[in-house]
Amino acid sequence: MSNGGELRKHALVQRQWQEVLGLQVNLEETYYLAFYGAGALLALWISSAVVSSIDSIPLENRAELFSKIEDLKERIIGQSDGE
Numbered sequence: 849m850s851n852g853g854e855l856r857k858h859a860l861v862q863r864q865w866q867e868v869l870g871l872q873v874n875l876e877e878t879y880y881l882a883f884y885g886a887g888a889l890l891a892l893w894i895s896s897a898v899v900s901s902i903d904s905i906p907l908e909n910r911a912e913l914f915s916k917i918e919d920l921k922e923r924i925i926g927q928s929d930g931e
Contacts, residue, residue: 905913
């Protein structure tokens with residue numbers, strides 16, 4: 849099958865799926881959805897890297913790290929009202 853025939857077949861299958869799913873594809877919306885999806889994947893990748901780096905810290909040092917973060921947070925924000 850020629851390249852043009854494959855493209856027509858692909859376009860036909862795509863239209864059939866759009867009809868089955870009831871989708872109306874707007875090119876302008878497609879860019880926003882692609883941008884939103886890429887941003888979501890980037891956020892997931894970054895959060896995965898942060899969690900992996902925290903998990904690589906030994907348990908004793910992790911407790912010390914969290915206590916230092918709490919101390920820094922108290923110095924920046926101030927003492928909480930409950931204390």
